[in-house]
Amino acid sequence: MRADGREPEQLRPIHIETDYLKHPEGSVLITVGDTKVICTASIDERVPPFMRGQGKGWITAEYSMLPRATEQRNIREAAKGKITGRTMEIQRLIGRALRAVVDLEALGERTVWLDCDVIQADGGTRTASITGAFIAMAQAMDKLYSNKKLPQYPVNDFLAATSVGILDNKHAAVDLNYIEDSSAQVDMNVVMTGNGEFVELQGTGEEATFSYTQLQELLSAAQGGISKLFEHQKAALGEKITTSINNKREKLEGKA
Amino acid sequence: MRADGREPEQLRPIHIETDYLKHPEGSVLITVGDTKVICTASIDERVPPFMRGQGKGWITAEYSMLPRATEQRNIREAAKGKITGRTMEIQRLIGRALRAVVDLEALGERTVWLDCDVIQADGGTRTASITGAFIAMAQAMDKLYSNKKLPQYPVNDFLAATSVGILDNKHAAVDLNYIEDSSAQVDMNVVMTGNGEFVELQGTGEEATFSYTQLQELLSAAQGGISKLFEHQKAALGEKITTSINNKREKLEGKA
Amino acid sequence: MRADGREPEQLRPIHIETDYLKHPEGSVLITVGDTKVICTASIDERVPPFMRGQGKGWITAEYSMLPRATEQRNIREAAKGKITGRTMEIQRLIGRALRAVVDLEALGERTVWLDCDVIQADGGTRTASITGAFIAMAQAMDKLYSNKKLPQYPVNDFLAATSVGILDNKHAAVDLNYIEDSSAQVDMNVVMTGNGEFVELQGTGEEATFSYTQLQELLSAAQGGISKLFEHQKAALGEKITTSINNKREKLEGKA
């Protein structure tokens, strides 16, 4: 049993509040334990210069933390005048992960900006951001599609993420909170799609290593946790959007 | 009557949620109409270099907006690598205003960081930030005082702010929303203390001017609005802290 | 009586040298007591991107100090690689103030750059900058108008600024020098037009507050000082430009 009483394969309580803000095309406040992230999706009717003229869209993400999302106050990156390596890694990860389930041709020459702002942090902020950003994006896509701006709904499948790690007892556990994360020997972030495929796998032993057997244990724990996240996503998105995504996936599987 | 049905001297609906976040010493989600700001107060047991060795504390503020707090997505200042002039002006104003009601000697060599993060903007974000930051700060001060870290409660008086402006009909109105603010000929931010004194007065005619009579009308509207904000602050802070502030003010007035 | 022997309502000696530099379309060395500012006006035959295609002009200002304008040498902002909040506030104020008396339609799609470089500082640098920049701008406008580049002279009225403050004796005084400014409890910058209207009012109590009665005293002192500044401006600009401005104002007042 873990310090907060959870089983190794048990996620923390999850709460998702959709349409959280007034202005964005999609917005969510996702709560995973004590981690809270505001995720918004904004549609920009242009693509970045390197994508112009290809008839395809683009998905990009930005990630930030309020200074006092954490136990100790952090200096704002705007005040420092530059973005840290950690932030860059995370926002590149979020963008790359979300692009893996979007039909960019169907999106057309548009950019979807995903902004993930952590207002309270207790471990797992990057995976909560991916899980929440997916919902904000799916809603924004639905708005475009309902307004007849898209020939078809462009989201190919569900996408969610969680962290797993090897705790002190040498065994895998899912959805680490901050204290577990700090003491874990191995930390792995896993992003998967609704049909059980991997999109990203980032496993790191900080001053430690892990065996093939431990890797298998980690992946199995991740898979279990992510399948529960899909249920939360479906409940939050509602039947209409869930059906749009399922239809799109089935069409793709038919083709393959 | 105004576009949203309000009387000239009527504030928008106000909601204040205290203890909004887990980590900060004080935290508030303040809602003024559709403007929402998370204000936190963080205690740092050091003062900046220019204040060291004087036995006095310091109050400083930072202000930011989520990229999609607004109708159009804004580029993050961290991504630009620098803070805009508007942000600098606002955070200097917030810090200066709050310092006017704090007994910095009583605070001792500590810094209180006030972070105001606008998550949704509809006009009046800087005045909502001041009104909300005051509450977060008063709570953080109470925590220090209750923990016997301070010889006396260091907040001298209540402090709140609102905007007033000259609308198209040439008359003053209080608490402008974004649309009113954009079309107002004159825009003035007023910060006042519980005993009716001014702390800041910033009146600006963007490509326009205003007469002494109009100034009097503006100040009277501001005074009325701010007196209602004090009632909200007292309700949010509760009886204990309200009494601490009132006692401190009375002691000061006795001295003067 | 004040430390330098002045009456409360007395300005410091003022000297204005026009056509101070060879290259700019308008240039002035303005001296207010020991404060000396070089103000230049430069015409740029383009407007910034956000103004294009509107048929209107733009006025923008930059402000800087020589490193040794002050008692202690200041680090150059170019060496720091960024502009301080104080500088940003001042240059935004100067630009906004000047725009209030310019008919931007009459100016056409042009930008007037106002550069205010303080070569010696003894308090009141921002208000001396506004007062001096007005003269440089009026001259540059006259050059455009005389060269038949403008359909009408585009300056609507005179504009000047001064500081006022509450000194130790609790009473208002005008045109504070550096020592007075440092010890003043309340500091207010006032920008007014030739017809007695306000353009900007920025009153600040640094760790202090002020009453409505004190505000009235401050505004009255400001009004007296600014009316004398207008006389200096008229003398410096000469009869031809003074008449152009007066005619333009009268035409506007006729319309209103």
Place this chain on the structure above:
Amino acid sequence: MRADGREPEQLRPIHIETDYLKHPEGSVLITVGDTKVICTASIDERVPPFMRGQGKGWITAEYSMLPRATEQRNIREAAKGKITGRTMEIQRLIGRALRAVVDLEALGERTVWLDCDVIQADGGTRTASITGAFIAMAQAMDKLYSNKKLPQYPVNDFLAATSVGILDNKHAAVDLNYIEDSSAQVDMNVVMTGNGEFVELQGTGEEATFSYTQLQELLSAAQGGISKLFEHQKAALGEKITTSINNKREKLEGKA
């Protein structure tokens, strides 16, 4: 068979030139196919502020490319004034990977700087950097150890890295060159230790996904390639340092 005639499990030709530069404590020119990286190790007799007083050392890495290491000339990051997200990710990866095989207590309060400068790029620059930096570091550590500055040799095990990917034929291949890397559906970087454990696993489907079966194929290909890299490292380091590392690992395994 692959475009350049290699088998799926075949590495490109590898050449390692040690003591490549005169000044650094360790230096290597590593050539993997047409990818060439200069790796140097520099000893700094201090640790960064966050590590002071813990009696432990630190390993940190920096990565860069010459502007013309690539087909198209790249703008220098020094000219841009900031480091790209890609560079940050890579240098964080290199540092983290190397730290996993160093006994930081045995190193004492010292920093080892690993500089990886790509002079010619043809895919796999980050994995060649890790493989080469390990050699430079092991040599620098040997210099410290031989000079009696360390109580014991601080490198716990060999460490090397390669890339693997899913090519168009849906099967895994090792050590992708630039053309293969650009067209691969899935790209994975694997860092392993001499005793067969994982240190880092970063698998990414850019606009694609991968199954559990494909993951197993990728890992098996990586393992085969990395075991050959260890032979190159041993040959380059020579018998003395190879023995030091083997002894250190055996001692650790004895303890565990």
Place this chain on the structure above:
Amino acid sequence: MRADGREPEQLRPIHIETDYLKHPEGSVLITVGDTKVICTASIDERVPPFMRGQGKGWITAEYSMLPRATEQRNIREAAKGKITGRTMEIQRLIGRALRAVVDLEALGERTVWLDCDVIQADGGTRTASITGAFIAMAQAMDKLYSNKKLPQYPVNDFLAATSVGILDNKHAAVDLNYIEDSSAQVDMNVVMTGNGEFVELQGTGEEATFSYTQLQELLSAAQGGISKLFEHQKAALGEKITTSINNKREKLEGKA
């Protein structure tokens, strides 16, 4: 004869106004033709970190231009957020040149900051800066010496600079104005000491070259011009400081 009627070896009119500003320890407005530079010297009772503990002083310079010192308005370096290569070259040159005539041991652990701010530019701004900065520095040194803060006067000799160039007629001319400078095939800046030695020689053919014979012609023209500059410096500094410098030089020559 030259475009402005000067002989090849003739300087433009020179005017030097000492004690130009109130705050600095030394200050000068130097006018060379239409080039005007404010040079100030500021004493800082510390040396930069790399000089600490050596018992020696340091001389450093900064150079800048007002935006409208030139025909076309220049963007401020503070607004760009970085200093251009041209400015860096010039300020390094000024500092290096001035250090060549200062006895840094006699100065003690102090820094002299030389600020050269060009308020009007018409060619030769860097050489006018050196010639003017020397005067400001000599005065600041005299202030230190007169206040008994220095064991001896630390300026070893006079120092002045001018530009020379090869004009269209293939012959050398001294003290080029902006138009001459723009069309000169070769441009050379020469810094010399009172006893006729060189301190700096920077000759450049922009898309052109020059022969040994032309070099001799250039140096002879420079020598003639600089000897006249020394007379202006002596007149500006007055007899007392001139004698201090002469005495110091004679003492050095006696030693050598």
Place this chain on the structure above:
Amino acid sequence: MRADGREPEQLRPIHIETDYLKHPEGSVLITVGDTKVICTASIDERVPPFMRGQGKGWITAEYSMLPRATEQRNIREAAKGKITGRTMEIQRLIGRALRAVVDLEALGERTVWLDCDVIQADGGTRTASITGAFIAMAQAMDKLYSNKKLPQYPVNDFLAATSVGILDNKHAAVDLNYIEDSSAQVDMNVVMTGNGEFVELQGTGEEATFSYTQLQELLSAAQGGISKLFEHQKAALGEKITTSINNKREKLEGKA
């Protein structure tokens, strides 16, 4: 005799490896004693904005050092976020020097980027960069010319550079290594063309001066050294390119 046994007029051993890298249009590894620089030439089929529409080409240079090119590790300029004054001076010098021997009209609207990356430093890195960059540029130009992209070969003459200095014995020596350079009283960089003309002369006395006689001695030493560098350049470039350059020079001399 010098510390490393050389005569005053003797260069260090020189080695030039052409076609050093795979991607650039021209590339060289030049070794002068222990100084090693990779010089590459890259053709860009555009010119910078200020050159557009003139029918002329442009030559520009960038210079950098690997962090461990030196005895002590240097901080990367990319990590600092800005380029030092020294680097700017050097890259401006390299570009200017190379432009002096290129017929920019014959080059057409193209830019040649010269990248000089010092991988090992032992004095004279800027002069080795010029000498090596000339070779890389001449090869890249030959590639353009052979591909019929140019009407004529655009390099007007050979160009090489060396340093000279006044050593402790008060006499001139050529090609200073790092130790000589550090202790030299006067340091001069000389860039010359194949027909014996000067392109750049930068002589500097750091806290010292030099006489006209010493200048003559320095120039004579430089001339001797540079004439030997031309032989190395001709051997490296081969007969075809050497003939192209000689023909171009003779044609120019015929015209003159």
